[in-house]
Amino acid sequence: MPKVSVCNRIFDAEEGTKLVLALEDHGVDIMHMCGGHAQCGTCRVEVLEGVLPAVSALETRLFQNxxxxxxxxxxxxxxxxxxxxxxxxxVLTVTEAGMGPGPRPRE
Incomplete structure (x- = not known):
């Protein structure tokens, strides 16, 4: 099972789980406003270590916009x-934003 390290915590994440859901389910303070549709950009993370697939077309479009x-x-x-x-x-937390995180991202 892959391990995710964030904010001086390490937890196991089920392989194939969306990272935003793994973070939220383990109590990590992460913002996400659009429900996992790659439309708002509030769930951005800085990747410090690890191998990820190439940036998707949805991510590219959001970053450009x-x-x-x-x-x-x-x-x-x-x-x-x-x-x-x-x-x-x-990159952005619920605490920093001072508002609720938005709807639970879709699976």
Whole structure:
């Protein structure tokens, strides 16, 4: 089972789970407003370690629309399936935003 390291915590994540759901289900303070549709960009994470698939067309389009320069280290957690060990850091948290996280992202 892959391990996810975030905010000085490590937990097991079921292989194939969306990263945003693994983070939320393990009590990580992560923002996600659009329900996992790659439309808002609030679930961005900085990938500190780990191997991920190439940036998807949805991610590319969102990054272009938001003026975010994709460098391979900033990714949308709603578009990543956990397949190997990862170390990530949320870019935006619910606490920082001062609002609710939005609807639970779709599976």
């Amino acid at each position: 938001k003026g975010i320069e994709p460098d391979g280290h900033i990714r949308l957690s709603c578009q990543i399936r956990v397949t190997s060990d990862l170390e990530v850091k949320p």
